[in-house]
Amino acid sequence: MAATTIPASDRRRRLPMPLVYRHLGDRRFAYTLPRAIALQILQPANAASLVQHVHGGLWAHKSRAVGQMVYMAYSNRDLTAVIRNAHAHVKGIDSRGERYHSLNPELFFFQHATYVDTLFTSIDVFHGGLSRDEKEQLYAQCRLWYGKYDISDRDQPTTYDGFVEYFDDYLATHLSMTPDAAALRQEVLHPPTWYPRKVPSPAIRALLHPRAAELLDVEVTGADRAALRAFAAAANARAGLRPHRYQLIPPARHDPDE
Template identity: 50%
Template sequence: MSGQWRAGDLLRRPLGDRCFLLLLPRAVGLQILHPAIAAALQEHAPNRLWSHKKRAITQMIYMACEDRDMRSVIRNAHEHVTGYDEYGDRYHALRPEIFLFQYATYVDALMTASATFGPRLSEDARAQLYSECCDWYRSHGISDRRLPATWGEFTDYFDTACASELHLGTAGAALAEQALHPDTWIVRSLPRAAVRAMQHDRAKELLGIEPASADRLALRTLAGVTRVGFAVSPPWIRRVPQARP
């Protein structure tokens, strides 16, 4: 597939929705538990995790929603991100298995945002949205040999990767405070209780998070208030600026 690509209608809506941004601590909570991704974040953004994510993710949304060739941008932004993790294994941000897992955390957050904030997707809609996510992944110019072909295969891959590849190492432990307590951007306003509740089950296990009923209530309240707020606001308010027409 050519790098000249534009997200389909089904992907553009949730990807350009502010609710996706509100679920990003879920994605980042998993990323800091991946030895290679954690090492890269600790090396290149040790004290500014969310400033780094703001730049990277808003650019990601912009390129997906416009007719832009993403391949050279992705390569230039990631070519220098290389080194060794704490286990002595060499990493490079463009290695397909590493890039795929990071991408997968965003797909998981995208789907979870729909379930949390609405509108909920049917299974058929999830399958179609994932198909468009696959086109999005291929537009980056990274090998798709490991890319799960269907939504069902993706969930199997993601469950297995989270169970077998994630560990709380020294880099992840050093980044955990920032990951769970965002200090800038839209996620700065999130209640800490809601951030704890939105974490993936594997992240809760490894980070020692035991959400109380108050945490789950905080996330439900956040979702309800957000839905009401967007319902009475102009439609463009819900859109990320980089995704507006």
């Protein structure tokens, strides 16, 4: 599949991504992030990058990285240089003895894919899910969002069904419990800061992708799922009391041309 690069003229204007704009910047997506990060630490190269290059705590790092991701999604500006500069030094050797670089398209797209999966999950948990057509629309918009990074999309499926197939296959064949993952496990399941800190531990367990729960040796119980339903109901009640702008995390509130 040929790489799809969004021309600078298109990157400078707000792309037609209404479902992405509605949900990605919502704090309820941020609450769901332990799902994505649990999968990321089980990818050996990504886990190594987090252990070797992140200082000051996993979730402090993710608050900055995800904040930048959300800012970029909501921006009309061409910020591709920011992505390349932020990731250029993130390289090394993982616990398997294999070299990695965070700008490798396969690794970069996998990280994006965990956020796409988590975005769909947040909509399922907090908003009642999407119709079949809406899933296809949201996935098409996620492809536009990924195009803003100007990283090769050679691994990016073109349809929602293709994405589900890619994601299931990748999780089955590329994830493992490494010493780096073990070192990060506690912080993923018990975030000490940022929006995920507000999510009860039982609800976080219920948010985990089944593959992550399996590899992290987490048993998800009926009580955990009930805790997630209760948390979602409370979060939705709070959201109903706020103006929409303040339901967005700060990086999504900026003027798109600034």
